[in-house]
Structures are given as C-alpha cells and as structure tokens.
Amino acid sequence: MFQLSMGEARVRDLLAALSEQIDRELPGAIELRHELHRLPELSGAEARTRDRVLDALPAELARTSVADTGAVLRIGGPGRSVAVRAELDGLAVTERTELPWASTRPGVMHACGHDVHLAALVALCRAAHAVDVPVPLVGILQPREETYPSGARDIAESGVLTEHQVRATIGAHVQPLLPDGTVACVPGAVNASCDEFTITVRGSGGHAAYPQLTRDPVLGLTQVVVAAQSLVSRRMDPMATAVLSVTTLDAGAAPNVTPDIATARGTIRAMNETARQQLHAELAELVERVAEAHGCAGELAVHGGEPVLHNDPRITEGTARYLRAQDITVDEVLRSAGSDDFAYFSACYPSLMMFVGTHGGSERLxxxxxxxxxEHIRQVARAMLAGYLGAASTLGMDG
Incomplete structure (x- = not known):
C-alpha cells in the first residue's frame, strides 16, 4: 500500500467537479443505455456492444482489446491507476417490460442491469477526461460475467491491468433489494464463492416390473439429494454462511424402464474458503456412501467458479465518506450468497463492490x-465516482 498523499480538500474539490460533469454527461448516457438495451448480446458475443461503448468515448483515449470481446481504456497520464468495471453481456431472457426501448432480440435481454452499469461508466469516463483527473482511471469493459469461462478471470490473468499499473478495482451493481438512494458499501466478504457440481449415480437398469433384478440409480440419487440437505445444517459451523442447492435431476426415458444412470446438478456457495472446501469434501463422501448403500456407485464432479468477493476495509471506509458527501444513504449490512466474477479482481487487488438500490417499481434481478x-445511471455513476476517489485517496496514488 502507499502513503496517503491526496489531501481531503483536494479530493472534495475533485468530487464536486466530477459530479457536476457527470450530470452534464447524463443525456448522452441515457441514450446509450436505451440503445444497448434494445440490442443486447449474450456472453461471449458482445463485440458490437463493446464497439458501441468505445464509440461513445473520446477517440483519443488509449484502449486495448482483451478477453476476446472485452476492452480496457485509460483516462489520464502515466503511473498508478484505479480501475472501474462494467459488464457487457445480457441474459437469455425474453423481455416483458413493454418499454419503448425494449429488446428487439427475442430471447435476449439486459435483465441484470449491465446496460445501466455501462452507461454509468461511460458518463464517469467522459467526466474524468473532461476534468483531467490527477489519478488515472482505467475503464474495464468486461465480457462474460454471466457465464463461464469468466471474463473477469481472463482479464485478471491477461496482464493488461498490470501494464496499466492498476492498484485497486471498483465495481457497482444495481440491487432491487435496496431502496432508491441507498448504496451498500460493506467491508469484508460481500458475495459468496460459486461452484457448480454434477452428481452421477450408476446402477444396473432393467424392467421396472422386476426391481429385485436391478440396482436403481434413481432411488440412490434421490436419497443422495435428500441427505445432501443435511450437510449445511448438520456438518457445517452454523456461523459459516453456506448454501447447497440441487437444481436439476435427469434419469431415464421411459416409465417402465429402470435406467443405468441418474444425474443431478446444483450449486455450492460459501462466504469463506474453509467452508467452501469442506462442503466439497463432505458432499463427495456423502455421494459415494449413500449411493453404495443402495447398491450403486456414486461420484461427484465439482466445476470451480468464482472465489469469495472481498471488499477492502480501507477503500470501503473512504468510499462511504464520498458517498455521504453526495447525500447518498450508505447501507453497511447487505451481503449476499449471490456471486459475481468481480471476485477475480478482488483476489488480485484491493477492491470494492457496491450495490446500488433500485427498489421502487423495478422487479428482481x-x-x-x-x-x-x-435515474439509476446517475446513481451508479456517482457510486463508481465515490469508489474511484475512495481508492485513490486511501492508497495515496497521486503525484
């Protein structure tokens, strides 16, 4: 970390100048949001979205392609920088909003607010360019937030942020669980790790009328699913937040045939790495033993995903100060077993993920x-601004 060198008065002046400039940028940001919302793109196919966002930024800004359909751009001179992320991808959802700028692509929608995040980041980047910020701001246009392989992981491992001397990363995500005008800015673990798993139970199939001649993998699998629900409640420390959910079952093709194989899929989430690894081990043992008790063989495959997302306490504290300076209510409680691949950035850099309240008519994520x-474009942009200043002042990166 670096010694604090950006004085409080200077930061407050910069906050006021950038906030005023963001307001000037809002009309264009709103138009951009509407255009992006009309033409969403799925994970891994966001090239047009990326290019449209880059077109909305000053042409002289340095930019680099990364992670296939993503980009990184820089505002400011050389030296250590703060990165702010927005996501490019939409979701495989058929929109039912009836907005005049609703998605024109059947089966694809910005149903997670990424269009808002992108418009907010554009407003912030344009404001930072106009004001000539003393600490460089690196904008991350990240692909593949909604699927694997993770775009954040690819960017973090690419070395591009190292080339830009990034010393902190900032994110902000809309959240309908919070009221309008409130931003959650909470230190420590705020999003869970997320791993997917597949359970396979192998038996010996045959005619369903002769169960004594088969080893039924369906029965074995269902008992595994029921038993797995006891892992969090009876094998984990009750103070360690964790979730194990089985979400899909697949077995057989005919009502009168006992199949050879039955499978289940689901997700494991945990708020610390110890609980995460314990659940992996406990579930693997349970699958094997319960399947064996029913004359079958069981195996578990875990497909690792995002780690726990940790907010840096010092950046969180500094950012909360600049949120309140903009008359934004700060929530210091909200944590979620949801996950976000921003966690790959937080594993490499001091980081902060904020949640911007949208409750007041909008539906769930x-x-x-x-x-x-x-209006939430402005609120997200101001949260990103507070995070940028909170990181720059806390890590003392000017000069």
Missing amino acids: HSATFAPDD
Whole structure:
C-alpha cells in the first residue's frame, strides 16, 4: 500500500467537479443505455456492444482489446491507476417490460442491469477526461460475467491491468433489494464463492416390473439429494454462511424402464474458503456412501467458479465518506450468497463492490420485467465516482 498523499480538500474539490460533469454527461448516457438495451448480446458475443461503448468515448483515449470481446481504456497520464468495471453481456431472457426501448432480440435481454452499469461508466469516463483527473482511471469493459469461462478471470490473468499499473478495482451493481438512494458499501466478504457440481449415480437398469433384478440409480440419487440437505445444517459451523442447492435431476426415458444412470446438478456457495472446501469434501463422501448403500456407485464432479468477493476495509471506509458527501444513504449490512466474477479482481487487488438500490417499481434481478429507471445511471455513476476517489485517496496514488 502507499502513503496517503491526496489531501481531503483536494479530493472534495475533485468530487464536486466530477459530479457536476457527470450530470452534464447524463443525456448522452441515457441514450446509450436505451440503445444497448434494445440490442443486447449474450456472453461471449458482445463485440458490437463493446464497439458501441468505445464509440461513445473520446477517440483519443488509449484502449486495448482483451478477453476476446472485452476492452480496457485509460483516462489520464502515466503511473498508478484505479480501475472501474462494467459488464457487457445480457441474459437469455425474453423481455416483458413493454418499454419503448425494449429488446428487439427475442430471447435476449439486459435483465441484470449491465446496460445501466455501462452507461454509468461511460458518463464517469467522459467526466474524468473532461476534468483531467490527477489519478488515472482505467475503464474495464468486461465480457462474460454471466457465464463461464469468466471474463473477469481472463482479464485478471491477461496482464493488461498490470501494464496499466492498476492498484485497486471498483465495481457497482444495481440491487432491487435496496431502496432508491441507498448504496451498500460493506467491508469484508460481500458475495459468496460459486461452484457448480454434477452428481452421477450408476446402477444396473432393467424392467421396472422386476426391481429385485436391478440396482436403481434413481432411488440412490434421490436419497443422495435428500441427505445432501443435511450437510449445511448438520456438518457445517452454523456461523459459516453456506448454501447447497440441487437444481436439476435427469434419469431415464421411459416409465417402465429402470435406467443405468441418474444425474443431478446444483450449486455450492460459501462466504469463506474453509467452508467452501469442506462442503466439497463432505458432499463427495456423502455421494459415494449413500449411493453404495443402495447398491450403486456414486461420484461427484465439482466445476470451480468464482472465489469469495472481498471488499477492502480501507477503500470501503473512504468510499462511504464520498458517498455521504453526495447525500447518498450508505447501507453497511447487505451481503449476499449471490456471486459475481468481480471476485477475480478482488483476489488480485484491493477492491470494492457496491450495490446500488433500485427498489421502487423495478422487479428482481434476472426477471423478464427488470427495468431500472434511467435515474439509476446517475446513481451508479456517482457510486463508481465515490469508489474511484475512495481508492485513490486511501492508497495515496497521486503525484
């Protein structure tokens, strides 16, 4: 870390100048949001979205392609920088908002607010360019947030952020669980790790009328699923937040045939690495033993995903100060077993993920009717601004 060198008075002046400039940028940002919302693209196919966002930024800004359909751009001179992320991808959801700028692509929608995040980042980047910020700001246009392989992981491992001397990363995500005008800015673990798993139970199939001649993998699998629900409640420390959910079952093709194989898929989430690894081990043992008790063989395959997302306490504290300076209510409680691949950035750099309240008419995340008001572009941009200043002042990166 670096010694604090950006004085408080200077930061406050910069906050006021950038906030005023963001307001000037809002009309263009709103138009951009509407255009992006009309033409969403799925994970891994966001090239047009990336190019349209880059077109909305000053042409002289340095930019680099990364992670296939992503980009990184820089505002400011050489030296250590703060990165701010927005996501490019939409979701495989058919929109039902009836907005005049609703998606024109059947089966694809910005149902997670990424269009709002992108418009907010553009407003912030344009404001930072106009004001000539003393600490460089690196904008991350990240692909593949909604699927694997993770775009954040690819960017973090690419070395591009190292080339830009990034010393902190900032993110902000709309959140209908919070009221309008509130931003959650919470230190420590705020999003869970997320791993997917597949359980396979192998038996010996045959005619369903002769169960004594088979070893039924369906029965074995269902008992595994029931038993797995006891892992969090009876094998984990009750103070360690964790979730194990079985979400799909697949077995057989005919009602009168006992199949050879039955499978289940699901997700494991945990708020610390110890609980995460314990659940992996406990589930693997349970699958094997319960399947064996029913004359079958069971195996578990875990497909690792995002780590726990940790917010840096010092950046969190500094950012909360600049949120309040903009008359934004700060929530210091919200944590979620949801996950975000921003966690790959937080594993490499001091980081902060904020949650910007949208409650007041919008539906839940990933809903076909999720449509935050355009006003939330301004709120997300101001949260990103507070995070940028909180990191720059806390890590003392000017000069």
